[in-house]
Structure formats: C-alpha cells, structure tokens
Amino acid sequence: MTAPVWNDGARIARPSDSLPAADHVNAVVVGAGLTGLCTALRLAEAGRKVVVAEARSVGACASGASTGKVTVLQGNRLSLLAESFSIDVAQDYLRAHQHGVEEILRLCSARQVPFERANAFTYAGTPEGVNKVRNEFEVCRELGLPVSSHDSLDTAFPVHAAVELPDQVQLDPVALLDGLVAAVVAAGGRVVEGCRVTGLEESDDRVAVETTAGRLSADHVILATASPILDHVLTTTELVPHRSYLCAFDLAGSAPESSAPEDALPEGMFVSVDSPSRTLRKATVNAQRVLLVGGNGHRTGEAISTQELIGDLESWTVEHFPNARMTHAWSAQDHHPTGMVPLVTTFGSDEGRVHFAGGYSKWGITGAPAAARIISDRILGRPETVSFGTPSKLGAMKNAVKSQAKTPAMMVGNLVREGLKPTGETTVGGETVEVSLVCPHAGGICTWNDAESSWDCPLHGSRFDADGSVLEGPATTDLKRL
Ligand SMILES: Cc1cc2nc3c(=O)[nH]c(=O)nc-3n(C[C@H](O)[C@H](O)[C@H](O)COP(=O)(O)OP(=O)(O)OC[C@H]3O[C@@H](n4cnc5c(N)ncnc54)[C@H](O)[C@@H]3O)c2cc1C
Ligand code: FES
Incomplete structure (x- = not known):
C-alpha cells in the first residue's frame, strides 16, 4: 500500500495552529475532513469563533483519499431512493x-x-446490471436531469448499458482540502492538527471539550468524525462502515510506439452498478495523466485478505488496459447509513449543543457541504433550506435489517485466543507487539488488515495501527498493549 496518489509532489504548506489561549469559543468542530472544514468555514464566515480539532492531519481519513468525483449521478443511488x-x-x-x-x-x-x-457515467458491466441502469435513467429523467442512455460505450472494458450526465466535475481532493483550510483560516478560524477529542460534557450553557492537546469549552460541538465518537446508539444502529480500494496506474507504461493507450478510456467518470463494483477516471497528477481504478468494497474488518483485493483490482485493470502499470494503491472507508440518506443530527433535543454529520455512502464531496449548510443554519438560527430527504420509517427499517443482518467475521490473521480474551501479535520495527483485540469503543473483536497492517473493528469501523494506536474512530483510545 502507498499513500494516495494525491499526496505526491510539492503541496502548499498548511498553517499549523494550536488551541486558543482563551478557553471558550463559539464552536469546536471535531475532525478536519470535508464535513468539518465545510462546517467550520460557514460558521467562521458568519463571524463565529471556531476551532477545528483534528486527531491526525487534515484529510487523513476518507477526505484525502477519495476519487475526487463531484457529481450528482452517483451510481444508481437516485433510483434506489425512489424505489x-x-x-x-x-x-x-x-x-x-x-x-x-x-x-x-x-x-x-x-x-x-x-x-x-x-x-459522469453509470454503467452495467454485466447483463444483470442492465435493468438497474435503465431504472436510473428513468428516475434521472423524471427528476429533470439532462441524461442520455447508451446500449454500449467505446471502452476497453465491457459495458452493457450506461447513463451519461454531462458537465460534472473532477478534482484533486487534497487540493480541495488545502483550499478549505486556507478559507477557514482567512475567515478567522483555527485548524489544530494532532489534537484528538477524548471527552465531551454538555451542560445548559456550554459543552466542555477534553482533547489530547488541552481543554476548552464551546457553545456548540460538531462531530465531523465520520462516525460519531462518544455516542454508541447511533453508531450501532444507523451506520455501517464500508472500506474500499483505489489504485493509480501509469497508462504509458511499457506501451509499444504504435498503440495509443491514453485513448483506451474515454474522458469521463465511470461507476458500475455491478458487484464487485468498479469506478474509473483519468486524473492529472504532477502534469501526468494517470488512470484511477477503484472498487472491491466490503464491510470494514470483514475481508479475509485486503492484499488480495488490491491484487484483484490490478489484474482486472491490466486485463483491460494491458499497458497499465500500477504506481499507487490505497484504501479508505465511509459509512453507509441504514436510512440510506446522510445523517445530520443534533443529540438530545432540538436545542442540543452537540451535532453530528456523516454517512455519505462514498458520495461525501457533495454531501459534506450540504450537511455543513444544514448544521450551520441550525446553529446560526437560520431557516433550514437544504434536506437530504426524509425516508419513511418502514423503508429505513427494512434496509437497516438488510445492512446489519450480516454477522461480522470475528477472526482472521494472527489472532490468538487466550481463554475468552482474544489477543493479536505483530512485529513492529523488529519488536514483537501483543495487543488485546477487544475494541475500546464497545467491545468488538478486531481483525487483521494485511494490506494496511492495521487492526480493524467490524462492528463500527474503528481502526488501530499494528502497535494498537488508534487510527480512526469512533474509538478514541488505543487497543490495550499486553
Ligand atoms: C475509496 C473512497 C472513494 C471515494 N470517492 C468519492 C468521490 O469520488 N466522490 C465523492 O463525492 N465522495 C467520495 N468518497 C466519499 C468521501 O470521501 C467521504 O464521504 C467524505 O470524505 C467524508 O468526509 P468526512 O469529513 O465526513 O469524514 P473523514 O474524511 O473521514 O474525516 C473525519 C475526520 O475526523 C477525524 N477524527 C476522528 N476522530 C477524531 C477525534 N476523536 N478527535 C479529532 N478528530 C477526529 C479523523 O482523523 C478524520 O480526519 C469516497 C470515499 C472512499 C472511501
Ligand atoms: S468500533 Fe464500535 S466496537 Fe469497535
């Protein structure tokens, strides 16, 4: 595994900040991904004093690792919601x-x-996917989108049907995050990296925030942490963590002079409706055209070998683009809400001071700014003019049963059971490290992720480095070292 292709080359320096000397601010935003930064920007632009507390670095999780497709044609999501x-x-x-x-x-x-x-294209890679694509076309038309329908496409891989939506956008997600950080700082906000929030206490007039870099208090706290840290009910019942893989390929590779490999994929952003899914697009990185291929998603902590899933993506790509040479491979996760639309919620009552937004089902580049608008309007007392829709309770319940019914795999890799206490052993820098695999969030049993050398919890998606240090929440503390 490598870092995402976006991290190659020189990038603008990000301002690194510390917690403010004054210990009370209007809003603490927890997490500097797209949700956190978009929300912080709206609040700072409205004149509020805002601190963004980020446990790792800006965009360290999904936001800095996405494919960078900015589109409202999102696979067959619109027809799924309509149906x-x-x-x-x-x-x-x-x-x-x-x-x-x-x-x-x-x-x-x-x-x-x-x-x-x-x-943007939604396509069927097999005959079984054709009806889903046709339904998406019909629903897009009903919703007024200027889509066109195709029986095939001139692509190097099989396409049995496709919907095309013109004039969408693709970009480098890390450049977008850099722009957001600069905008937040210009509007008077602070972005503090290496600052993990470990505790919150809400009272009538404020929320006390405990972090690894110190304490502060705020009128409002926004959990922009992909999964809501410090709340067990929501994570357990409404969000399913889903990990998937992205690879970057040099298309010139060992191409013979006569071939024109860059033409093998027409310009566009392609998402299949079949399983295993495929997403493809070209991107310009350091003035070179590269091919991005993604897919092979699964519930976090459930893959037998994550390394094999990357190998499968590489084989599929080389089969259809023989000159492609893989240069980068990485992985990230997003959460799928059981209600099928992103979750934007205020804990306690409507007057509550702690808010959460997330669960974009891998469409958060456009979902996060919309969620940021809803939360900031709520905090600023403005009328809420944006909504992700209100799914019926029955439909959401049916989907919840379907999504949560799969029992997460409990054991793979180098997991040792000592009586009833599962433990894991790895070598880190030549030293053998033994950790308890009981997740500190709510007791799930972590499994080994061989491609990323991490312990991943199948219950709500917390991830830990080989030495047990927490990488991603909802957990806020490390696995116990033994
Ligand atoms: C492989 C992949 C490809 C994708 N491609 C696309 C695409 O092409 N188009 C699209 O629209 N969407 C895409 N997405 C989805 C999109 O990337 C996500 O929906 C979006 O980035 C989520 O942003 P976020 O800020 O909510 O979460 P994240 O980016 O996960 O940010 C959460 C942040 O919170 C921090 N944090 C967690 N706990 C704490 C704590 N206790 N204290 C402080 N900080 C904490 C984390 O370190 C992290 O930085 C993709 C997702 C994946 C996984
Ligand atoms: S993430 Fe909730 S138990 Fe592990």
Missing part, C-alpha cells in the same frame, strides 16, 4: 447534492482550486 422510499426523497437528496456541487465550485473559484469538467 425504496419515494421520488420526493430522491428529489430532496438530489437538491442537497446539487447544492454541494455549487458550494465546491464556489470554493474552487474563490481559492483557485483546479478542477476539470467531465461527464
């Missing part, structure tokens, strides 16, 4: 993501973040 709930829910979801696209373009223009226009 599972109603066309009105699909319409609300679409409007929220259209708002997200507008916000991203506003930011790109204000902060000179480069982007390209590209057509």
